[in-house]
Amino acid sequence: MINYHLAREELVDQLERKGIKDNLVLAALREIRRHEFVPTNLRARAYEDSPLSIGEDQTISQPYMVARMTELLQLHGTERVLEIGTGSGYQSMVLAKLSDRVFTVERIASLAKVAKERFERLELRNVVQKVGDGSLGWREFAPYDAIIVTAGAPEIPNRLVEQLAEGGRMVVPTGPRRVQDLKVVHKKDGRITTTSAGGCVFVPLIGGGGWQE
Ligand code: SAM
Numbered sequence: 420m421i422n423y424h425l426a427r428e429e430l431v432d433q434l435e436r437k438g439i440k441d442n443l444v445l446a447a448l449r450e451i452r453r454h455e456f457v458p459t460n461l462r463a464r465a466y467e468d469s470p471l472s473i474g475e476d477q478t479i480s481q482p483y484m485v486a487r488m489t490e491l492l493q494l495h496g497t498e499r500v501l502e503i504g505t506g507s508g509y510q511s512m513v514l515a516k517l518s519d520r521v522f523t524v525e526r527i528a529s530l531a532k533v534a535k536e537r538f539e540r541l542e543l544r545n546v547v548q549k550v551g552d553g554s555l556g557w558r559e560f561a562p563y564d565a566i567i568v569t570a571g572a573p574e575i576p577n578r579l580v581e582q583l584a585e586g587g588r589m590v591v592p593t594g595p596r597r598v599q600d601l602k603v604v605h606k607k608d609g610r611i612t613t614t615s616a617g618g619c620v621f622v623p624l625i626g627g628g629g630w631q632e
Pocket residue numbers: 477478479480503504505506507508509510511524525526527530551552553554555569570621622623624625626627629
């Protein structure tokens with residue numbers, strides 16, 4: 420019988436040692452039961468610091484990457500956040516704990532359906548989701564104080580930059596299909612600055628603002 424609570428504590432200790440500093444992010448990861456976001460046959464591996472398959476050739480991201488990307492958004496609890504790539508819904512729940520409202524878009528309907536059932540079971544009332552091409556954003560609810568793209572894009576998608584609020588931040592992996600650079604985009608006084616937060620590996624962002632299928 421696996422002690423998930425202990426496994427989660429050990430994972431979070433590991434993330435701290437790897438350099439995650441934001442206490443709110445660490446607390447969210449300590450609380451959220453990642454084993455409920457992975458297929459049953461992979462539950463025993465839920466607290467390894469690695470991505471895991473969730474079907475449809477997609478993955479739940481590595482916990483370190485979830486923590487790092489969330490930390491880079493510098494959330495304080497009042498933000499409206501757009502997430503591109505709902506996947507399992509795990510990252511959405513981390514964002515939901517740390518912001519006011521999360522809008523999440525997934526292009527694969529079957530994954531979105533499973534995530535929706537999880538959000539309902541976990542009574543997450545501040546997550547709004549839809550199926551669609553998130554590389555074009557979600558114009559209806561724009562602008563967003565923070566945008567997180569959990570799939571790799573060839574370049575920073577223009578529509579997402581447009582939908583970022585003044586003072587807002589976006590994290591987005593960009594670059595070649597196999598390995599990317601994690602970009603942090605900041606909109607200040609209408610101007611865009613971009614910095615790099617290091618290398619990463621994500622599944623491709625497929626769509627009008629991403630790769631062709
Ligand atoms: N955030 C997810 C989690 O916590 O499980 C991990 C997401 S997985 C690494 C990337 C997801 O992006 C996949 O589910 C994939 O189907 C989705 N995706 C790829 N292109 C997309 C697009 N244009 N719009 C929305 N979702 C997209």
